[in-house]
Amino acid sequence: RKEVEQDPGPFNVPEGATVAFNCTYSNSASQSFFWYRQDCRKEPKLLMSVYSSGNEDGRFTAQLNRASQYISLLIRDSKLSDSATYLCAAPSYNTDKLIFGTGTRLQVFP
Amino acid sequence: DGGITQSPKYLFRKEGQNVTLSCEQNLNHDAMYWYRQDPGQGLRLIYYSQIVNDFQKGDIAEGYSVSREKKESFPLTVTSAQKNPTAFYLCASSIIGGDGYTFGSGTRLTVV
Numbered sequence A: 001r002k003e004v005e006q007d008p009g010p011f012n013v014p015e016g017a018t019v020a021f022n023c024t025y026s027n028s029a030s031q032s033f034f035w036y037r038q039d040c041r042k043e044p045k046l047l048m049s050v051y052s053s054g055n056e057d058g059r060f061t062a063q064l065n066r067a068s069q070y071i072s073l074l075i076r077d078s079k080l081s082d083s084a085t086y087l088c089a090a091p092s093y094n095t096d097k098l099i100f101g102t103g104t105r106l107q108v109f110p
Numbered sequence B: 001d002g003g004i005t006q007s008p009k010y011l012f013r014k015e016g017q018n019v020t021l022s023c024e025q026n027l028n029h030d031a032m033y034w035y036r037q038d039p040g041q042g043l044r045l046i047y048y049s050q051i052v053n054d055f056q057k058g059d060i061a062e063g064y065s066v067s068r069e070k071k072e073s074f075p076l077t078v079t080s081a082q083k084n085p086t087a088f089y090l091c092a093s094s095i096i097g098g099d100g101y102t103f104g105s106g107t108r109l110t111v112v
Helices: none
Strands: A004-006 A011-014 A019-025 A033-038 A044-050 A054-057 A060-065 A070-075 A084-091 A098-100 A104-109 B004-007 B010-013 B019-025 B031-037 B043-051 B054-057 B064-066 B076-078 B087-094 B107-111
Touching: A004 A084, A011 A019, A019 A033, A019 A084, A019 A104, A033 A060, A033 A070, A044 A054, A044 A060, A044 A070, A070 A084, B004 B087, B010 B019, B019 B031, B019 B087, B019 B107, B043 B064, B076 B087
Parallel strands: A011 A104, B010 B107
Antiparallel strands: A004 A019, A019 A070, A033 A044, A033 A084, A054 A060, A060 A070, A084 A098, A084 A104, B004 B019, B019 B076, B031 B043, B031 B087, B043 B054, B064 B076, B087 B107
16 A cells, blocks of 8 residues: 555536545554645645644645544635645655655646 | 755756756755656655765665755756656755655756
């Protein structure tokens, strides 16, 4: 099993929709998790950090489910500009390096 | 403004040639990382360094070399031993145990 796994998508949603992505992780000792946004041919940029039960920033909500070992990213009222690939990251076993998922692609259409 | 700078943005390499990708940060981060990203794929760790004059191999270090002579700088050399170097290379830095990684804007390397 990969240390961090994501559904690659694509998720195709209309403007205004609510969409959620999940990311499973295998290191049960992980304390911190991250969601990054990556636009086509650009670098990943940190979107949200998740340290405990969750985090909210405007239309974006990240939640952590320790029992089932996954984090989720909820985007409400989707905008065309939300179209991107969303990467999750979690600490690796026995190190403090981050392991990145392969990303979930979101396409918001008019 | 603090940040992490990669250069060049685009690089073309001839077969059998070594090339060096630059990565400089002024965030005072201790740790620096090099990743490779192929089309439609995730980030694969090449090398990382948590302190000056020390670095560790990542998952795909073969055909690559690095140095960390200064805290601010972590150049990556793609050697002729790397048989499939065409990819998007990303450098990142972080505080050890801190709040995620900051990425540079990347170097797109193409073999011609």
